[in-house]
Amino acid sequence: MKRIFVLLLICMLLVSCYGKEIPPDILPPDGGQKNPDDSIRDKSPEKEKEDLIYSDLETPDGIVRIHFLDVGQGDSAFVELPDGRCMLIDGSLRGMGEKIVPYIEKLGYYFLDFVVITHPHGDHIGGLIWVFNVMPVGCVYMTTAFHSTQVYQTLMIQLFEQESTILFIGAGDTLVETEQYAIKALAPYDANDFNLNNTSIVLHLVFGQNAFMLMGDAEAESEDLILENIQANVVKVGHHGSLTSSTDRLVSKINPQYAIISCGAKNPYGHPISWVVDRWKEVGANVYRTDLHGNIVVESDGLDCTVTTQKFA
Numbered sequence: 001m002k003r004i005f006v007l008l009l010i011c012m013l014l015v016s017c018y019g020k021e022i023p024p025d026i027l028p029p030d031g032g033q034k035n036p037d038d039s040i041r042d043k044s045p046e047k048e049k050e051d052l053i054y055s056d057l058e059t060p061d062g063i064v065r066i067h068f069l070d071v072g073q074g075d076s077a078f079v080e081l082p083d084g085r086c087m088l089i090d091g092s093l094r095g096m097g098e099k100i101v102p103y104i105e106k107l108g109y110y111f112l113d114f115v116v117i118t119h120p121h122g123d124h125i126g127g128l129i130w131v132f133n134v135m136p137v138g139c140v141y142m143t144t145a146f147h148s149t150q151v152y153q154t155l156m157i158q159l160f161e162q163e164s165t166i167l168f169i170g171a172g173d174t175l176v177e178t179e180q181y182a183i184k185a186l187a188p189y190d191a192n193d194f195n196l197n198n199t200s201i202v203l204h205l206v207f208g209q210n211a212f213m214l215m216g217d218a219e220a221e222s223e224d225l226i227l228e229n230i231q232a233n234v235v236k237v238g239h240h241g242s243l244t245s246s247t248d249r250l251v252s253k254i255n256p257q258y259a260i261i262s263c264g265a266k267n268p269y270g271h272p273i274s275w276v277v278d279r280w281k282e283v284g285a286n287v288y289r290t291d292l293h294g295n296i297v298v299e300s301d302g303l304d305c306t307v308t309t310q311k312f313a
Contacts, residue, residue, distance in 0.1 A: 060180060060208030060302020068236060068296040069103065070311070071096045073264030073271070074123040077214060077236065078104055082180050082207065087114040088131065089203070089214060090124040094151060097130025113138040114175065118216035119200040120147035125155050132158055139165040141175055143191040145199035169201065181207040186226040187218060197239055198222040204230070208302020213254065219244040227253055233305050234258045234298050237280065241272020251279050258307060259285040260296055
């Protein structure tokens with residue numbers, strides 16, 4: 001009975017909050033965490049991007065570092081921002097939180113300024129239950145998409161009981177914007193889509209002359225809605241490189257230097273699909289896969305991007 005009652009409250013909260021502006025006074029303050037020491041990184045071949053259009057951000061200062069974590073057939077990325085703040089995007093499957101938290105703490109972070117829940121599927125949210133149990137969080141970004149699974153209900157009850165700050169976002173919303181960088185949501189346009197993959201939050205991070213797109217599990221229908229004005233040096237490929245994502249239209253439009261695929265070794269879905277991988281390679285992207293390369297770390301100084309890989313300790 002308690003579970004049903006709490007879920008009803010959460011549903012009411014979701015409906016009432018969707019579409020509201022994000023109050024600036026609830027965003028975590030700048031700074032407060034120290035980036036880890038720089039390590040030696042091998043620079044991969046670069047590809048010219050003459051058509052990139054960026055905002056009025058100041059000349060970059062600092063480093064953006066995105067860790068695409070090797071979390072099996074799931075998805076999780078940890079972002080170190082140049083002002084010392086950090087963001088966790090999804091938490092993969094249940095049981096993976098116990099790997100994610102030590103990894104983040106080893107980097108010197110013990111507080112998550114931002115957490116993004118791209119959509120309610122268990123391979124993206126399961127590990128967050130553990131993360132939220134052991135790490136304090138500034139605010140959580142999510143959509144109003146709902147799922148009836150136990151893992152989703154458990155996570156929502158946990159957020160409710162912890163009185164977490166939850167910000168409901170959709171296409172066009174700005175998550176964070178400073179003089180140095182900006183993070184915005186390109187999707188979803190419809191958080192009530194029957195296909196939960198197409199309710200995924202698609203993130204666009206701009207830092208200096210570099211831009212990153214993180215596609216969640218967005219499939220072709222969602223991709224087609226964001227084709228205008230999208231460019232990126234680095235893209236986290238949608239839906240683990242499945243055949244329902246990474247259309248020719250999207251791939252040729254983004255035309256990135258690097259394409260990152262999160263997938264588990266010998267997974268039962270056949271991810272990533274071979275011709276999807278080839279599609280990214282055909283536009284000149286260097287393709288990295290967590291099942292083959294382990295953790296994939298992309299570092300940007302606002303001018304150039306470098307990639308290193310490592311296995312979980």
